[in-house]
Amino acid sequence: MIREIHIFKDGLTLFEDVIVPNKDLDTSAVMDLVSASARKLQEWKIDSMEIERYRFVYMNSHDTQFIITMDRQASLQKVSEALMSLVSKFMTAFEKILESEEWKETDFSPFRIGFRTIVGRIPCKVCLAGHGGTGKTTLLELATLPSKGPPQEYIPTFFGDKALLKADFDPYIFSMFDLGGQDRFVQEWGKIIRAGSMVVIVTDSTEENIEWTKRVAYPVLKSELPYARVIAIANKQDLKGALSPEQVSKLLDVPAYGMQANKAEFREQWLRLLKALAFEEIDFNIVSEIMDSV
Numbered sequence: 004m005i006r007e008i009h010i011f012k013d014g015l016t017l018f019e020d021v022i023v024p025n026k027d028l029d030t031s032a033v034m035d036l037v038s039a040s041a042r043k044l045q046e047w048k049i050d051s052m053e054i055e056r057y058r059f060v061y062m063n064s065h066d067t068q069f070i071i072t073m074d075r076q077a078s079l080q081k082v083s084e085a086l087m088s089l090v091s092k093f094m095t096a097f098e099k100i101l102e103s104e105e106w107k108e109t110d111f112s113p114f115r116i117g118f119r120t121i122v123g124r125i126p127c128k129v130c131l132a133g134h135g136g137t138g139k140t141t142l143l144e145l146a147t148l149p150s151k152g153p154p155q156e157y158i159p160t161f162f163g164d165k166a167l168l169k170a171d172f173d174p175y176i177f178s179m180f181d182l183g184g185q186d187r188f189v190q191e192w193g194k195i196i197r198a199g200s201m202v203v204i205v206t207d208s209t210e211e212n213i214e215w216t217k218r219v220a221y222p223v224l225k226s227e228l229p230y231a232r233v234i235a236i237a238n239k240q241d242l243k244g245a246l247s248p249e250q251v252s253k254l255l256d257v258p259a260y261g262m263q264a265n266k267a268e269f270r271e272q273w274l275r276l277l278k279a280l281a282f283e284e285i286d287f288n289i290v291s292e293i294m295d296s297v
């Protein structure tokens with residue numbers, strides 16, 4: 004997932020667009036550091052550096068530095084390609100201006116539309132993880148097949164499935180990966196979840212299931228997606244004896260949100276939750292920061 008773009012020339016900001024702000028780092032200090040490296044790059048070469056859960060991908064063209072901030076866990080290859088087409092688009096529009104002194108008086112803000120179009124071409128990968136029967140496929144269909152209504156029967160997912168989700172998430176679209184949660188498929192998760200920006204852990208809000216999640220799912224997630232954002236769904240809140248979202252949060256060390264995925268009325272709530280996770284407007288954790296002791 005692409006989060007920000009900054010374009011600099013002679014130490015001045017030509018253009019910037021911040022879709023999801025980075026609240027953990029001092030952005031201007033990071034930009035000084037990255038743009039100094041970018042300035043040394045040959046024309047059309049791409050390089051990147053990582054800090055915590057972010058990756059900065061950068062390029063130098065016409066003595067102008069282009070820096071994209073992305074989730075460290077997302078696909079570097081896709082973002083590098085996006086940076087190429089972005090710089091190419093920018094140069095098509097502004098090359099002449101950059102070659103004269105005119106650039107100092109130019110308004111580059113119309114480039115925002117072009118930038119956001121390119122951002123929307125790389126789907127943000129969301130992984131639904133959890134044991135068999137907890138409601139992952141139900142959640143996938145609740146989001147992506149609204150007219151059909153969520154499934155009421157349990158048909159175990161073989162290996163894994165995925166679907167695109169376009170909703171009110173502009174400029175983003177999501178690629179939802181639904182993992183097969185039966186024990187025999189968990190060892191295959193690594194192949195499916197690579198480059199996932201976000202993880203949604205699905206539980207049926209029982210102690211046994213939470214124990215399974217910590218014992219079986221956590222090791223895979225921690226080794227494959229350490230920098231991904233993570234929330235939990237405390238699903239099946241209608242069933243007698245379901246643990247509350249607060250209890251589930253505490254037991255998993257991941258903020259948990261209550262849900263009844265088999266009810267169509269919960270679709271809006273589920274979409275709002277996904278949006279708030281993408282834009283970092285709700286509590287979440289980072290996979291590598293989940294306490295080992297829980």
Ligand SMILES: Nc1nc2c(ncn2[C@@H]2O[C@H](COP(=O)(O)OP(=O)(O)OP(=O)(O)O)[C@@H](O)[C@H]2O)c(=O)[nH]1
Nearest residue numbers: 135136137138139140141155156160184239263264
């Ligand atoms: N009572 C209740 N049932 C639910 C709820 N959410 C899902 N279910 C049901 O629980 C079952 C879960 O099925 P799936 O969503 O296919 O489970 P899954 O997590 O994809 O399982 P695997 O594919 O094996 O990993 C279905 O019968 C759903 O209708 C809920 O909130 N309450």
Ligand SMILES: [Mg+2]
Nearest residue numbers: 139140159160
């Ligand atoms: Mg399933």
